[in-house]
Amino acid sequence: MLISTFKGVDGETNNSKSLEYLTRGGFVHKTGSGLYSFTPVGLRVLQKTMGLVRNHMNLVGGQEVLLPTLQPAELWRETGRWDVYKGTMFTLKDGEGKEYCLAPTAEEAMSDMVRTQITSPKQLPAMLYQFGLKYRDETVRSGLLRTREFWMKDGYSFHMDAKNMAEYYQVVRAAYVQIFRALGIDFRAVAADPGEMGGGGSEEFMARSALGNDQFWFCSENSCLFGAYLDKKPDACPSCGNAVVKAPGVEIGHIFQLGTRYSQQMGLTVDGGDSRPVTMQMGCYGIGVGRIMQVVIDQHHDGRGPIWPEVIAPFTDVIIPTNMRDQTLVAAAERVYSALLLHKDPLLDNRLDITAGEKFAVADLLGVPRKVIIGPRSFAQGNIEIELRTGKKSTIGLEDFIAACSMEAHPAVV
Amino acid sequence: MLISTFKGVDGETNNSKSLEYLTRGGFVHKTGSGLYSFTPVGLRVLQKTMGLVRNHMNLVGGQEVLLPTLQPAELWRETGRWDVYKGTMFTLKDGEGKEYCLAPTAEEAMSDMVRTQITSPKQLPAMLYQFGLKYRDETVRSGLLRTREFWMKDGYSFHMDAKNMAEYYQVVRAAYVQIFRALGIDFRAVAADPGEMGGGGSEEFMARSALGNDQFWFCSENSCLFGAYLDKKPDACPSCGNAVVKAPGVEIGHIFQLGTRYSQQMGLTVDGGDSRPVTMQMGCYGIGVGRIMQVVIDQHHDGRGPIWPEVIAPFTDVIIPTNMRDQTLVAAAERVYSALLLHKDPLLDNRLDITAGEKFAVADLLGVPRKVIIGPRSFAQGNIEIELRTGKKSTIGLEDFIAACSMEAHPAVV
Numbered sequence: 082m083l084i085s086t087f088k089g090v091d092g093e094t095n096n097s098k099s100l101e102y103l104t105r106g107g108f109v110h111k112t113g114s115g116l117y118s119f120t121p122v123g124l125r126v127l128q129k130t131m132g133l134v135r136n137h138m139n140l141v142g143g144q145e146v147l148l149p150t151l152q153p154a155e156l157w158r159e160t161g162r163w164d165v166y167k168g169t170m171f172t173l174k175d176g177e178g179k180e181y182c183l184a185p186t187a188e189e190a191m192s193d194m195v196r197t198q199i200t201s202p203k204q205l206p207a208m209l210y211q212f213g214l215k216y217r218d219e220t221v222r223s224g225l226l227r228t229r230e231f232w233m234k235d236g237y238s239f240h241m242d243a244k245n246m247a248e249y250y251q252v253v254r255a256a257y258v259q260i261f262r263a264l265g266i267d268f269r270a271v272a273a274d275p276g277e278m279g280g281g282g283s284e285e286f287m288a289r290s291a292l293g294n295d296q297f298w299f300c301s302e303n304s305c306l307f308g309a310y311l312d313k314k315p316d317a318c319p320s321c322g323n324a325v326v327k328a329p330g331v332e333i334g335h336i337f338q339l340g341t342r343y344s345q346q347m348g349l350t351v352d353g354g355d356s357r358p359v360t361m362q363m364g365c366y367g368i369g370v371g372r373i374m375q376v377v378i379d380q381h382h383d384g385r386g387p388i389w390p391e392v393i394a395p396f397t398d399v400i401i402p403t404n405m406r407d408q409t410l411v412a413a414a415e416r417v418y419s420a421l422l423l424h425k426d427p428l429l430d431n432r433l434d435i436t437a438g439e440k441f442a443v444a445d446l447l448g449v450p451r452k453v454i455i456g457p458r459s460f461a462q463g464n465i466e467i468e469l470r471t472g473k474k475s476t477i478g479l480e481d482f483i484a485a486c487s488m489e490a491h492p493a494v495v
Numbered sequence: 496m497l498i499s500t501f502k503g504v505d506g507e508t509n510n511s512k513s514l515e516y517l518t519r520g521g522f523v524h525k526t527g528s529g530l531y532s533f534t535p536v537g538l539r540v541l542q543k544t545m546g547l548v549r550n551h552m553n554l555v556g557g558q559e560v561l562l563p564t565l566q567p568a569e570l571w572r573e574t575g576r577w578d579v580y581k582g583t584m585f586t587l588k589d590g591e592g593k594e595y596c597l598a599p600t601a602e603e604a605m606s607d608m609v610r611t612q613i614t615s616p617k618q619l620p621a622m623l624y625q626f627g628l629k630y631r632d633e634t635v636r637s638g639l640l641r642t643r644e645f646w647m648k649d650g651y652s653f654h655m656d657a658k659n660m661a662e663y664y665q666v667v668r669a670a671y672v673q674i675f676r677a678l679g680i681d682f683r684a685v686a687a688d689p690g691e692m693g694g695g696g697s698e699e700f701m702a703r704s705a706l707g708n709d710q711f712w713f714c715s716e717n718s719c720l721f722g723a724y725l726d727k728k729p730d731a732c733p734s735c736g737n738a739v740v741k742a743p744g745v746e747i748g749h750i751f752q753l754g755t756r757y758s759q760q761m762g763l764t765v766d767g768g769d770s771r772p773v774t775m776q777m778g779c780y781g782i783g784v785g786r787i788m789q790v791v792i793d794q795h796h797d798g799r800g801p802i803w804p805e806v807i808a809p810f811t812d813v814i815i816p817t818n819m820r821d822q823t824l825v826a827a828a829e830r831v832y833s834a835l836l837l838h839k840d841p842l843l844d845n846r847l848d849i850t851a852g853e854k855f856a857v858a859d860l861l862g863v864p865r866k867v868i869i870g871p872r873s874f875a876q877g878n879i880e881i882e883l884r885t886g887k888k889s890t891i892g893l894e895d896f897i898a899a900c901s902m903e904a905h906p907a908v909v
Contacts, residue, residue, distance in 0.1 A: 083558050083621055085612040110608045113567035114593075118608045121558040121623070144497050144535040150564070150628060151585070151597070151644045153527035171565070173587035173597075175632050175643070179528075183565070183587075183597075194524045194532045198499040203846075207497055209535070214564060214628065218589050229589070230565045432617075 082428060083121050086446045097292065099379040100224035102387050106446045108374070108395075115221030115229035122447065125395040125426075126374045127232065131212050133263060133392055134234045134368055137256045141249075143208040143236055148190040150214045154180035156189040160346045171216050171229075183216035183230075188339070188365060191237045192347040195361075199239060202351045205361065206245055208253075210236030212370065225375040226292055226331065232371035238364040239349070243340065246362035250282070250338050253366050257286055257334050258306065264373065265390040267380055268333060269299050269308025286334035288376045293329035301326050331376055337365040378448070387448030388470050396428040397421070399444040403437040403456040413479060414455045417465065420486035421453075445470065453482075496842060497535050500860045511706065513793040514638035516801050520860045522788070522809075529635030529643035536861065539809040539840075540788050541646065545626050547677060547806055548648045548782055551670045555663075557622040557650055562604040564628045568594035570603040574760045585630050585643075597630035597644075602753070602779065605651045606761040609775075613653060616765045619775065620659055622667075624650030626784065639789040640706055640745065646785040652778040653763070657754065660776035664696070664752050667780050671700055671748050672720065678787065679804040681794055682747060683713045683722025697751045701744035702790045712739040745790055751779040792862070801862030802884050810842040811835070813858040817851035817870040827893060828869050831879065834900035835867075859884065867896075 085107040103109050108123030119127055135145065154172075157163035163182075171183040184190065191209060199207060215233045225231070236253070240246040254270070261268045266288050273285040287297055287308055300307040300318040307320040308330070315325050343349070344361040353359035378387040391397050398421055402414040414429060421427035428449070430440045437456075444452050454466040459476055468474045499521040517523050522537030533541055549559065568586075571577035577596075585597040598604065605623060613621060629647045639645070650667070654660040668684070675682045680702050687699040701711055701722055714721040714732040721734040722744070729739050757763070758775040767773035792801040805811050812835055816828040828843060835841035842863070844854045851870075858866050868880040873890055882888045 083612065083618060083623070085614070085618075107612060110611055112563050112570070112604055112607060113595075116563040116565060116567065118563060118604065119561040120608070120612060121560055124559055124561050127561070145538055146535055147533040147538050147541070149526050149530040149532060149644050151530060151630065153530065156526070168590070171587055171589065171595075173585055175585065176582070181527075181585075190526055190532065193526060194534070197524055198497065198521060198534060200499070204497060204499075209497070216565065230563050 084443065084447070085120070086443050097223050097379075098382055099292065099375045099387075102378050102382060102446070102448075103224055103375060106386060106448065109225065113229075115227070117225060117228060122395045123374075126389070126393050127370065129393040130264075130370050130373050131232075131234070134260055134370060135212075137260050138208070138210050138234070138236060141208065141252050141256050142206075143210045146191075146194070146209045146211050148184070148187050148194065148211055148213060150184045150216070151181050152184050152187075152190055154182065156193055157182060160189055160343055162189070169217055169219055171218050184213065185215055185217050186367075187211070187213060187215075187235055188237065188343045188363075189347070191235075192343050192349055192363075195237075195239055196347060196349050199349075199361075200351060202241060202353065202359070205351065206238060206240045206249060208236060208238040208249070210234060210366070222294075223292055223375075225372045228371070231369065234366075234368040234370050236366040238366070239344070240362040240364070241351070241353070241359060243362050246340070246364050247282075247338060250336060250364050253364070254284065254336060257336065257366070257368070260368070261286060261288075261333065263390070263392055264377055265381060266333065266373075266376060267303065269297070269330075270306045271297060271308040271310060271330075273310075273335065283335065283337045285332050286336075287330035288333050288380065289328050290331045290376055290379045291329055292376070292379055293331040295330065296327050297330045298325040299328050299330070300324075331372070331379075332369065333373060333376055334366075334368045336367070339363040339365050382448075385442070385445035387446075389448040389450060391450045394426075394450050395447055396449050397425040398427040398451045398453050399440075399447070399449045400427055400429045400453045401437060401440045401444065401455065402431065403454060405431065405433050407457060410455050410457065410460060413460060413465070416483060417453055417455065417479070417486075420483040423486055424488075425486075427453075498857065498861070499534070500857050511637050511793075512796055513706065513789045513801075516792050516796060516860070516862075517638055517789060520800060520862065523639065527643075529641070531639060531642060536809045537788075540803070540807050541784065543807040543809075544678075544784050544787050545646075545648070548674055548784060549626075551674050552622070552624050552648070552650060555622065555666050555670050556620075557624045559625060560605075560608070560623045561625050562598070562601050562608065562627060564598045564630070565595050566598050566601075566604055568596065570607055571596060574603055574757055576603070583631055583633055585632050598627065599629055599631055600781075601625070601627060601649055602651065602757045602777075603761070605649075606757050606763055606777075609651075609653055610761060610763050613763075613775075614765060616655060616767065616773070619765065620652060620654045620663060622650060622652040622663070624648060624780070636708075637706055637789075639786045642785070645783065648782040648784050650780040652780070653758070654776040654778070655765070655767070655773060657776050660752060660754070660778050661696075664750065664778050667778070668698065668750060671750065671780070671782070674782070675700060675702075675747065677804070677806055678791055679795060680747065680787075680790060681717065683711070683744075684720045685711060685722040685724060685744075687724075687749065697749065699746050700748035700750075702747050702794065703742050704745045704790055704793050705743055706790070706793055707743035707745040709743065710741050711744045713742050713744070714738075715740050745786070745793075746783065747787055747790055748780075748782045750781070753777040753779050796862075799856070799859035801860075803862040803864060805864045808840075808864050809861055810863050811839040812841040812865045812867050813854075813861070813863045814841055814843045814867045815851060815854045815858065815869065816845065817868060819845065819847050821871060824869050824871065824874060827874060827879070828867075830897060831867055831869065831893070831900075834897040837900055838902075839900075841867075
């Protein structure tokens with residue numbers, strides 16, 4: 082496994098611990114300004130984030146698709162957005178002078194696919210989503226927070242009527258709450274101006290974070306979802322009555338009731354009976370899957386590195402034999418590794434000539450939730466040690482641990 | 496499940512059955528010239544192709560990463576390829592006038608990551624690969640065959656010396672043979688000119704296909720790998736002695752022994768001992784994962800649609816109750832579906848108001864390997880019918896089939 086951690090940081094991290102840890106943990110490599118590569122370890126976090134989001138999108142009936150990122154100008158001219166987005170979107174021409182943009186969003190491309198593929202009311206409602214690269218020619222900011230190229234989950238739903246669309250919007254909203262809670266993110270839902278996206282209601286999911294440029298009102302009660310723009314000036318949370326606090330926030334998701342803003346202009350109709358064409362109602366649902374890993378680090382870290390939730394940690398467990406010259410310890414570590422492979426995603430740190438202390442430091446900088454430590458003293462009594470990334474330690478018999486690993490759940494030893 | 500099949504084709508398919516079936520089966524949607532979207536069904540084929548390739552790359556020690564597709568001109572100037580590729584690569588500027596290209600390949604970006612992340616000889620050898628979008632501003636050709644934007648698996652290996660690199664090249668070559676055989680592709684390996692990639696030995700994997708623009712010599716023996724450019728003029732296969740035939744071919748993979756072509760210019764060195772810097776040896780390995788689905792259709796289809804190998808079929812089985820009004824048939828179909836879900840990827844076609852005949856036609860146009868047909872006559876005797884896409888039919892007891900589904904392997908009934 083290629084793991085490259087760094088003791089210092091080359092270049093500026095803008096006093097951002099999250100960017101420092103992304104870099105020092107070797108999760109990303111800066112290829113250019115606002116352009117990041119994901120290393121094997123970093124891609125694990127990104128892919129697990131995508132996997133979590135994919136599961137929840139499938140649970141609400143979503144079907145994954147994939148649209149081009151290089152998009153013809155004609156499509157954007159159909160909705161009049163070619164001129165609106167010019168300046169913040171990358172545009173280019175091919176050798177024949179034909180114009181394209183690099184997708185900043187994909188309403189047009191998705192609508193174009195749907196008008197071909199969905200022709201019957203029996204195919205509605207439908208939710209189509211993708212994990213697609215998006216591009217913005219904007220001032221870059223703190224690591225993965227605002228980049229020129231980034232990964233988004235963008236989903237689009239299509240309905241026979243506005244009521245069905247509004248109901249489904251609430252279903253996706255609930256899925257978003259589940260996703261962000263699973264990631265351990267402290268966030269609120271803020272009623273938002275739909276802006277250039279057009280359409281009706283819209284909410285932004287804002288993570289509380291000093292990385293944010295803008296301030297918001299956040300309900301002080303963690304289980305409450307209420308947030309608002311500063312111009313709303315609430316004295317108390319209108320939802321639960323608790324105090325509101327002013328704090329910076331970072332957008333991690335945005336959902337829109339688009340109505341017929343795009344479907345009308347692009348001719349998304351189905352037969353509503355009696356050959357009466359019905360224009361589809363449309364919703365749109367984005368999650369910034371690329372920036373989420375930085376937001377999670379921002380909210381969950383200590384002086385030694387990130388503290389990942391298990392669901393997106395690059396590894397669930399690091400197994401560390403404290404003395405690689407002691408073959409009985411190494412053999413036990415290999416047994417623990419094989420046992421954990423059944424239901425977890427472990428890493429066996431069996432590097433020679435690296436002290437146990439250095440291995441602990443690397444595991445912490447990688448933010449791995451659990452260390453399984455196999456040292457001579459406890460091993461002499463048939464035990465191994467479990468240390469959570471959050472600090473808690475415990476001891477368990479090696480054989481008990483291995484037996485428990487064959488169960489679906491992680492051994493409930495800590 | 497959004498499945499849109501079409502009886503006719505809008506627009507030209509250049510007399511290409513593969514492009515016709517890609518379109519009529521609703522696998523892809525043309526978003527623009529040389530720009531394709533993947534529908535839910537088409538993305539299943541693409542993702543399964545990627546999954547197969549990923550498994551084989553991991554088996555040869557590969558580690559997945561992800562590089563930006565928008566790449567700064569500086570990187571390409573380091574190797575002198577900015578000017579070489581200009582004309583076939585899309586280039587663009589940001590608002591500040593900074594130049595970028597859309598990656599036509601990724602030696603520079605990968606080398607840039609490796610010179611930061613690999614600093615010790617202990618980290619070598621290493622194989623890093625990605626599934627990345629690639630772009631070429633070239634004349635588009637027949638559907639997914641040559642597009643402006645396409646998916647490639649590109650892998651890059653790094654070594655301490657040329658011997659190690661050459662040995663590993665053979666390991667990857669063997670993995671490629673396994674991958675293309677698993678896909679059921681009729682192909683040969685052709686010694687090639689490395690061209691703009693530079694470096695030493697290079698081989699192209701060519702699929703025999705009328706879609707190809709160029710002719711090659713192919714060994715007539717299917718188990719033999721020998722192929723050659725026409726200017727080689729062999730009388731018989733130098734590998735097995737069988738006759739050679741002249742036929743058009745399509746490139747599906749390309750592997751290169753790059754040597755130090757990039758690593759020298761980009762400063763990829765590790766300490767070789769005594770503080771002596773050693774320039775890494777590099778190999779490069781591409782597979783055109785996007786075009787593979789069209790090549791497979793081209794080689795495997797009949798008058799009714801594609802004939803996918805199970806490993807990349809959008810579904811492994813389609814379950815068709817022939818009469819949706821007969822609740823006992825529908826209930827049996829649901830039991831079969833649940834049973835198959837354990838180890839397969841089935842689709843239950845329980846649409847109302849669509850005849851069984853139409854469902855058979857859709858299953859064939861989707862190219863699904865097996866139909867499980869639940870009809871009143873055989874069901875009265877406790878039986879269901881299995882029909883392979885290749886035509887073979889058989890009858891099996893419902894309960895026997897369901898019991899067999901809980902085994903790892905597919906019920907060996909046909």
